[in-house]
Amino acid sequence: MPVVVAGFLGVVALLVAAVCLGEPRLSPAAALRALTDADHPAYVALTQARLPRAVLGLLAGAALxxxxLLLQDVLRNEVAGPELLGVSAGAAVVTATVVVLGLAVPLAALPYLALLGALVAGALVLAAIGGTRDPAHVVLVGAAVAAACSGLVVAVVGLGTEGNVVVLFRYLLGSLGARGWAHVEVVAPWVLVATVVAVVLRRRVAALALGDEVATGLGVPVVRTRLLALLVAAVLAAAVASVCGPIAYVALLAPHVARRLVGSTGTGRVLLPTLLVGAALLMAADLVARLVLYPVEVPVGVATTLVGVPALLWALRR
Incomplete structure (x- = not known):
């Protein structure tokens, strides 16, 4: 598929750019030499900062x-996303609480706690919207829950020290800064397992996107499939939020871009392109956030929001 090949090449190009750009700025050949030579002056910067950050951006973008995609198809709402359903914000509240209060929780356990917060917030939104699929209603309810969660994050951070301003930015806007291989190791298993489950569910999710009656006629267990797909979507968003914070609008934009590129709305055909588009969007946004005001770094959530808000307004207008 040409779209998949182009997406893969784009992700590889962004990965190379993420490793090469910055201070020091290196050519691809020089970066390759630095990565393979432990005595090279840039070896530590590339292997312990730039490369894990780029890999984390790839994984987080694909997960979002x-x-x-799962949320939009099973809820049959084109503006559904973890940031608009309060899922990411709920995960951020729990994770920020653990970090700011210095609770003795291992890094590997954070996604479990983040998932709990994500499920609670998502359940509140789903209960409030009821059976409606009106995009404006979903956005309003989701925005209210997300705002409440953001207020809780501010309150929690206020309990900490002045040095927790960085934590505030991380859990309100999302950031890939100061992340290493330990964070990649936390996110990678969750993303891998959830992606495998999503691939297995793709045909059932595609049937749900056509309507409950059609799915039932095709022999799809509607309630069980919807709950499982929603759980997988929450797991993906919570895993990302546990180490990166609530990065907004990547989850909203990636499926739409992938559908337009593929020329199809079928879940099975769009799934792999969505993974690649999500990875490319977040990696590109992180490059902009890291370099546009260098040496000052902008939270990556700012870059994704500047693109995502106009896209959301356009989608609502449609």
Whole structure:
């Protein structure tokens, strides 16, 4: 598929750019030499900062894109996403509480706690919207829950020290800064397992996107499939939020871009392109956030929001 090949090449190009750009700025050949030579002056910067950050951006972007695709298809709402259903914000509240209060929780356990917060917030939104699929209603309810969660994050951070301003930015806007291989190791298993489950569910999710009656006629267990797909979407968003914060709008945009590129709305055909588009969107946004005001770094959530808000308004207008 040409779209998949182009997406893969784009992700590879962004990965190379993420490793090469910054201070020091290196050519691809020089970066390759630095990565393979432990005595090279740039070896530590590349292997312990730039490369894990780029890999984390790839994983997080792919996870958010897939989360958005599942939510949009099973809820049959084109503006559904973890940031608009309060899922990411709920995960951020729990994670920020653990970090700011210095609770003795291992890094590997954070996604479990983040998932709990994500499920609670998502359940509140789903209960409030009821059976409606009106995009404006979903956005309003989701925005209210997300705002409440953001207020809780501010309150929690206020209990900490002045040095927790960085934590505030991380859990309100999302950031890939100061992340290493330990964070990649936390996110990677969750993304891998959830992606495999999503691939297995793709045909059932595609049937749900056609309507409950059609899905039932095709022999799809509607309630069980919807709950499982929503759980997978929440797991993906919570895993990302546990180490990166609530990065907004990647999950909303990636499925739409992938559908337009593929020329299809079928879940099975769009799934892999959505993973690639999500990864590319977040990696590109992180490059902009890291370099546009260098040496000052902008939270990546700011870059994704500047693109995502106009896209959301356009989608609502449609």
């Amino acid at each position: 894109g897939l989360s958005g």
